[in-house]
Amino acid sequence: MRRTRPVGRRVRRPLIALFAAAALLLGGGVPAYAEPDEGGTKKLRDALAATAKAHIEAKGKLDSSKARQKQLTKQLAAVEVRLVELTAQVGEVAAQSYRMGRLTPTAMLLNSASPEEFLDRAASLDLMAQRDGKRLRGLAEVREQARQAKVAVDTEVREQQKQVAVMNNKKKEAEAALAEVSSGSSGGFSGGNSASARPAPRNSDGSWPSESCSLNDPTSSGCITPRTLNALNQTKAAGYKRYVNCFDNRPSGEHPKGRACDFSAAAGGFENRSATGGDRAYGDSLAAWHVRNANRLGVLYVIWYRQIWHPGTGWRSYGGSGSPAADHTNHVHLSMY
Structure with a gap:
């Protein structure tokens, strides 16, 4: 009670x-x-309140930035894994093209022995084009995602450096106010x-x-x-x-x-x-x-x-x-x- x-x-x-x-x-x-x-003067009390508030606000921003950086780092790691996978897939397409020489779609179709084979090859070529195009587009998209994630991480690091500087300055101001x-x-x-x-x-x-x-x-x-x-x-x-x-x-x-x-x-x-x-x-x-x-x-x-x-x-x-x-x-x- x-x-x-x-x-x-x-x-x-x-x-x-x-x-x-x-x-x-x-x-x-x-x-x-x-x-x-x-205790103290009004000037001192005001300085203590102002510096403490500024420190708390900077600390809050610092903690939030660290949390965002942690999440962005996880996202970047996942994107980089996907980037490796897509790079390997595109590499397979390039290797296949190298092994087949300069074989063009036109040559493949002209070498068909029958109309049925011609249609089968045309369908296969379409599927291959779709697959390879999707891989290439996916690789480009993931590379852009990785770039953006790295930029975001760098932004958070700069934000943290900024808030640490604010906290250090407020500490100095508080110490100066308390000196008397x-x-x-x-x-x-x-x-x-x-x-x-x-x-x-x-x-x-x-x-x-x-x-x-x-x-x-x-x-x-x-x-x-x-x-x-x-x-x-x-x-x-x-x-x-x-x-x-x-x-x-x-x-x-x-x-x-x-x-x-x-x-x-x-x-x-x-x-x-x-x-x-x-x-x-x-x-x-x-x-x-x-x-x-x-x-x-x-x-x-x-x-x-x-x-x-x-x-x-x-x-x-x-x-x-x-x-x-x-x-x-x-x-x-x-x-x-």
Whole structure:
């Protein structure tokens, strides 16, 4: 069952402030609520989203091209086998003509001993002409098919080279954008090894369809995209059922577009302290699971515990302002395509 807060967003903060004040007066240790923060500047967030989308689109085109090339290669192999067969058949016709010398149809007919033999030879000549003509036409057609198949394969190879170049460029752009908040590659997280998510719907060519913030967000009073809802539901189905909030009316980022969710590490919700122990292990596993299923779900990037996963760069360090919210040490951030 989805964990929900006992109070609404509008009255939550005053109540939390009241509880925190009471806790201080009474000497209690109740952790304060910490609003999740996507981290970085608007420029950085826009760059991350743009480069991740471009990388995913190029990767999709690359995979489609590889699939087409594989099919074309099979077709070319079959055509080449047929080409060998027809070449041999035409070779037989040429060899037969050589053995018979310059015997012409007219000579064959004139050498007929009777009218009946004349008609038989005429019929045979017609059949031979049809057979040999068919073989020659077939050879020419198959040669053209082979030529076209080779051109198509070469076209796919060039397309793949183009998309690889795009991916490399987007990787460089993402690394440049991250340079101000990242010290380089990082180790990522373990756990969440199951690629069990139900894939989100794609277009017939394998690309992601364009989606708007059109569905009610079950975690708030806002909206989310169908792909985000699928990711949310699949995350819960995989066993990650602690508090989550998706839509948030922020000035920038993916949350106000219904394309992001924040998953609390603590069982009771977002806390103003870094996750440790079981909460840290929960966040590690959840972040790893999202990356493992990124291609199935349509993930743009994941941020957790001072690290960010981008499809073009992999895991890299990611520093915020130092608070648990900004450093993402109290929640896992998931952005969707």
